[in-house]
Amino acid sequence: MDAFGLGLEHILTIPALVSIVVGTVLGVIVGVLPGLGSVIGITMVLPFTFTMGQIPALALMLGIYCGSVYGGSISAIVINTPGTPQAAATALDGFPMAQRGEADLAIGWSTMASLIGGLFSVVVLIVAAPQLAAFSLNFTAIEYFALGIFALICIANVSRGAMVKGLLSGAIGLFVATVGVDSVTGDMRFTFDNFELTAGISLIPAVVGLFALSEMFVRASETHMAKPEINHKVGFRLPRLADWKGRIGILLKSCSIGSFVGALPGTGAATAAFISYSEAKRSSKNRDKLGTGEPDGLIAAESANNAVTGSAMVPTLALGIPGDPVTAVMLGTFIVHGITPGPRLFTQHLDIVYAIFLILIAVNVVMFIVGAIGAQAFTRALRIPEPILMAMVSVIALIGAYGVRGNSIDLLTAFVAGVVGFVMRKNGFPLAPMVIGMVLSQMIENSLRQGLLITRGDFGAFFHRPIALTLFILTAAILVWPAVKWLVRRRRAGGANA
């Protein structure tokens, strides 16, 4: 049987199909609840995946991922509070529609746009990932080193106004992952004769701490808001076919923006949604109505943020380089399940790659059905008191931290990461670079050392390879750009004053 047939066979099993549905439903619920989001959603289901087969585990995680991006739009529309940052732009037009008594229609628009955006990005993934994987087969250790540095710098740079904090966060992540056995020489590093540390600091407990526990601590430190009142009729109503007239251009443009932005390291669905919304505000025929409950705004935001889901998987699957914390956690769990993303996945396990494509298509279709049937039911999740929810999330997230290795040190790691994450978040340090740093550390270190072996210790020779040189130039440009902008602004201000 060919790889596609095998991939199809993988997902046409009861456990895989159940995982697709359950993952998507849980994802939507996680998305609806403000503050949880995709990363916490995935860390919450981690313990469930430990005893599952590869494909059902992947299906559960991808369901959570796509479902949570969509779910955020429901609370954005109904209570003007985006369930996830990705849905912030959705609230701009969704909530005014709800205030007009058209919450059901707004959910209809956002669900349709999410479905189309999600499917569009799967097509991008299907086309781009194999090409990128094939191209990367030419990469040596030097190119991987340059790529790892480039990805990390991109992610640190996205932290607007906090680039130095982002760089520090990324460097800490890289350093933390060096604790344990040196994979080249076999020596122990920074273990201080502690046996528990010889296996290193595991990614999953760190993510549980940095995202789930720190979220709880941050919420505990903030003034509790009153429970939102839902005053609108919530349901689901599809827009008429005639209403799509004149809006297909915005839809396709937003899907393209989302897919492009999603493939870039460090950007993510929130950025894609706002870029797309700004573009709609510039080019839509109804631009004057944007912000007052205009479907164009909903289409732009929702198709773009869902178009990120598939394309964000392009560098993750093809190169093994995650673009954001969600794909970083997914990468970690892929490895727990014996799947190592990268070009070899496409040559040796093409059936699994096809299964992932098919799962993503199925998840998007299920997401549409789930949204259509259950929009009203999902808003009930908003009634769960926040302190109760936080306690429940903490317990299950800690099981996720413990379950990877069954080692109590991982609980302690999660706690320390939680406290560090809390302190950093409260002071504007981004956490995403730290997680990406932890994921990329071994690759960057090994490729640097291998590269130095290849070039007999001459780092200058790294710049003789064209792909690596291009990546180094891009990295340098990203690093220097804020300083150039600052200088230009200062000169202009100086000119204006003179």
Add this chain to the structure above:
Amino acid sequence: MKLSWTTVIGGAFFLTTAAFFYHTFDPAYNVSAVTAGKGPVFFPRILLVLMALFSLGVIWQGTREAFQPIARAQFYHALGAIALTGIYILAITWAGFLISSVVFIFALPWVLNYRNLKVIAAITAVYPVATWYLFEKVFKIILPSSPWFDWF
């Protein structure tokens, strides 16, 4: 120089980085048969130098920020949640998952100023037991058990 939380955190990272950098000169790291002169602390040292530079950058950034005092009630809530989670994690290892989770699920909402006892009691009675049963019996993930009882 103004003192802000960013400065304090940058300073803490700088001192930690300096301590780790000093540690990389421990004779224990000299025993390795190095690869092209690049031993086990070659990469960490590069990172530590970068971390020191970025920490100094953060300290400098912090000097331009104003010190923001933390509201007392919020501080106590956060401290309570952190302390309770720490105790919960320690308790899991010596009292077992189920017993410690029952106490945690009951206590955390209380610490966070949620006082609906009926809801707390209902969740405390159901959630830890259901979670424990699901993982221990259905998914066969062995969670830390109590030293006082055989079956959980």
